[in-house]
Every structure is written in C-alpha cells, then in structure tokens.
Amino acid sequence: MPPAPLVRVSRPEGPDLAHVAEIVLDRPAALNAVSTDMARAIAAAARAVAADEALRCVVLSSSHPTAFCVGADLKERATFTDADLLEQRPLARAAYGAVLGLPVPAVAAVDGFALGGGFELALSCDLVVAGEQAVVGLPEVGVGVIPGGGGTQLLVRRVGWSRAARAVFTGARLSAREALDLGALDEVVPAGQARERALAIAAAIAANSPVALRNAKKAMRLGSGVDLAAGLEIEDACWRATAFSGDRREGVAAFNEKRRPEWPGR
Structure with missing residues (x-):
C-alpha cells in the first residue's frame, strides 16, 4: 500500500x-x-x-x-x-x-x-x-x-x-x-x-466577491512592507483591477435589487 x-x-x-x-x-x-x-x-x-x-x-x-x-x-x-x-x-x-x-x-x-x-x-x-x-x-x-x-x-x-x-x-x-x-x-x-x-x-x-478578496489581500500584503505613499499606489492599482470587474457590476446590482450576489469571479 x-x-x-x-x-x-x-x-x-x-x-x-x-x-x-x-x-x-x-x-x-x-x-x-x-x-x-x-x-x-x-x-x-x-x-x-x-x-x-x-x-x-x-x-x-x-x-x-x-x-x-x-x-x-x-x-x-x-x-x-x-x-x-x-x-x-x-x-x-x-x-x-x-x-x-x-x-x-x-x-x-x-x-x-x-x-x-x-x-x-x-x-x-x-x-x-x-x-x-x-x-x-x-x-x-x-x-x-x-x-x-x-x-x-x-x-x-x-x-x-x-x-x-x-x-x-x-x-x-x-x-x-x-x-x-x-x-x-x-x-x-x-x-x-x-x-x-x-x-x-x-x-x-x-460570501464576498472573489475578485475583491484576492485584490484586497494583494494590496494588504504588498503594501505592508513599503511606506505609506507606495502602499497607496499599490492600493490604487488593486482598486482599479477590482472596480472594472464583473464582480463590481454584480455587487452593485445585487445591492440595489436587495438580493444575494452571484459573483462571476472575473
């Protein structure tokens, strides 16, 4: 065996x-x-x-x-x-x-x-x-x-x-x-x-957006080892990678329609 x-x-x-x-x-x-x-x-x-x-x-x-x-x-x-x-x-x-x-x-x-x-x-x-x-x-x-x-x-x-x-x-x-x-x-x-x-x-x-979770962790991990100004630039890049995603559009729609999101994960 x-x-x-x-x-x-x-x-x-x-x-x-x-x-x-x-x-x-x-x-x-x-x-x-x-x-x-x-x-x-x-x-x-x-x-x-x-x-x-x-x-x-x-x-x-x-x-x-x-x-x-x-x-x-x-x-x-x-x-x-x-x-x-x-x-x-x-x-x-x-x-x-x-x-x-x-x-x-x-x-x-x-x-x-x-x-x-x-x-x-x-x-x-x-x-x-x-x-x-x-x-x-x-x-x-x-x-x-x-x-x-x-x-x-x-x-x-x-x-x-x-x-x-x-x-x-x-x-x-x-x-x-x-x-x-x-x-x-x-x-x-x-x-x-x-x-x-x-x-x-x-x-x-x-239960939350997979795109947002990954980018939030990335921003926090990468930003923790740099100064504040550099960290804010990292945060901005991760925000941009999230804000124009299908997950953001679904999250806003689900909030306004008072339903649970169905995350596309992209």
Whole structure:
C-alpha cells in the first residue's frame, strides 16, 4: 500500500463552504513535525490550492486533536550533516512561502501545540483562531537556531518589535490567552472548536466577491512592507483591477435589487 499522505486537501461540507478548501496537516504520529517529506507535502498542497481559481478562502488545520504542529522534525534533524541541513533549507522555505503566498484569505485553526515552525505556519495565514488550551511559541533559540519559517518577520508585523523580541528571545511557550493578549492570535474559542470557528469565518469570507478578496489581500500584503505613499499606489492599482470587474457590476446590482450576489469571479 502507498504511504498515507502527510497533508490532505479537502472541500469541507456545510452551508456556504462551496468555495472553501481545507489543508489538513496529517502526520499525527509525529504531532505533525515538519520533516523533509512533510515540507514537500505542505508546499504541494498549498500550490494546488492556489491554482484553484474557484476558491475564495482556505482553512489550515490539523488531524490531531491536541497538536497543530510542533515544528521541525528534530529527530530527523539529529541525523543531518551540515550539507543535509543546507539541502533541506529551500524545501522548508518553499513550504512556508507557499502558505504565506496563498492568493486568497487563509485562516489557521489551532488546537493544542503550535510551536516553532508550527506557529510559523499559523502566522503565515491571515487570521489565526485557537482553542483555549492551545500553546504557541517560537522556542528555536533554545536549540541553537532562530525561527526560520518567517517567524522573526511575521510576528514583528503582527505584534510590534518589543513584544515579538520578548517572545523570540525568551523562546517562551504562551497560552492561548497570553498569545491573544499579545496580538499573536485573533480569536480564542473553547478547546476543540477552533476548526469549527475557522470554517464559520471562512464561510463569511467566501460570501464576498472573489475578485475583491484576492485584490484586497494583494494590496494588504504588498503594501505592508513599503511606506505609506507606495502602499497607496499599490492600493490604487488593486482598486482599479477590482472596480472594472464583473464582480463590481454584480455587487452593485445585487445591492440595489436587495438580493444575494452571484459573483462571476472575473
């Protein structure tokens, strides 16, 4: 028999979820630790989802009830030479980059542990919902490396320099409530309900114009790394790409006719 997939892409069932995809981390025996093969699987899944033009939102979740992802597979790393580690690096970057680069809004559903690279996968999404028993953190400095899946950049952008510095330099594990207060999470729900809540948010997102969603995310992502004047130019270009679309015409018509839009998606 072929080995079980390490990452699954599914289309969740439920009201208003027709345009939502779910990427499920599915290496439960290793608590979804990111091995070389796992990194390849994450990148492949995210790229497959990104190529689906019918999608409007993505949920990133785990098949394990108490572990979203515990980060890099340190058992595998223990067998690596320096050359092996160097060879793995582009694969790891591709995995995190593929999630970060999803062209539609992405919502992470975190229950249990999201540590190191696992937390970085969540931070690569646009919104992070966590169960109240979740534990997150970037403990890499405690094992002689630094966060390398975007953590040093994404956390600073989410919570500011000093708060991110304390989290990274101490390597502390944070409870869901602590991480919410820090600004690293967007919502905390009862344990075991992160996926359900993430899907509900995804359904609300997916009700909106696919053209507008993609261009809004593009404007926000590209604009976050430049000065205000440049960001406003990026926003204007994305506005123009949306304002003359079929979706804009349908949105205005549906509003005036007091009905639900039927987005053409172009």
